[in-house]
Amino acid sequence: MRFPPRLEQLLQTLRRLPGVGPKTAQRMAFHLLERDREGAGALAAALQGALQYIGRCRSCRMLAEGELCSLCTAAGRDRTTVCVVESPADVGAVEESASYRGLYFVLHGRLSPLDGIGPAELGLDGLAGRLGSGEFREVIIATSATVEGEATAAYVAAVARACGLRATRIAHGVPIGGELEYVDGTTLARAIAGRVAVGDTDPETPR
């Protein structure tokens, strides 16, 4: 059925959210209009505030409110290491792991020539400039373990080596707590190919 035009408009725009189909959009719209009008107003205001003020950090391309993000300006971070990731969500994931205290560089995608995504679109010229400044020692490449992610990793590694820096790739293999029999073959093959001599796994000295 046709709902009032502004309700239809709301349903249409809610469906632009990832993972939201017609039924979910209806549920969300009715919830907001019937039970949480205050929430609807807050969401509209938050969207506008985010659109107006959130851009990319000039240095690492992370989402930021000012010129620089809170990670680039934070005191006490290791400014000789940069971790290259594909998305702001990946920065969140690495930070959650509490295993890394260096800086980041966010590509906002991965190399995909067929889709017109080349090094320029990923800000890799800017990264090359930053790496060439002499402040860094190591580039940790944490792009995803897909064909495009690996291609991107190879490109970033070449850029890093051209600047005379050590390029490392995060390890891929069997997840911690994962039972071998349920791990997919590709991951297991990678884990076997990437095996390390027992006693060689000190994270401070990557191979």
Added chain:
Amino acid sequence: MRFPPRLEQLLQTLRRLPGVGPKTAQRMAFHLLERDREGAGALAAALQGALQYIGRCRSCRMLAEGELCSLCTAAGRDRTTVCVVESPADVGAVEESASYRGLYFVLHGRLSPLDGIGPAELGLDGLAGRLGSGEFREVIIATSATVEGEATAAYVAAVARACGLRATRIAHGVPIGGELEYVDGTTLARAIAGRVAVGDTDPETPR
């Protein structure tokens, strides 16, 4: 990790949507900010437009942009029958079934004295006034088949009978296409208790 304040704000407000947890909110926020800023603006505008202009129809309490909803003002509907439902989504579902051409009355809930929801909160005094006007012949009660839905149905039926109208309840039983062995026991018990003599199922003459 802490994202910029306005991004945190957006994540918080997205989580007010039904079925949206922290991960989904992050996915939505990043999608909007990175890939669909136009969609984010459209959503903010649609939310504000809906909040400002969408209220309840004066006659049937359906969501409407003006005084009356499109169903109450539509030509060619049967104005002697009213179908009582719990929510605007239910109106959508009945309309989709294309099996009903009368008017509606939306309760926006069901009787639940423990939660402070009595007849007044459901607009049942307004319904009584409308039913007493003499324009109706039949009240079809399509509240849900829950304890509270049945209590609400009984109340609405009493109101209808007090106005000298025929009150009917939609049939409950085995869904069409449903295989008997997979139907839950309560539904099956209801289907057996509500069995009809073969040949008696003409929908125009409810028992």
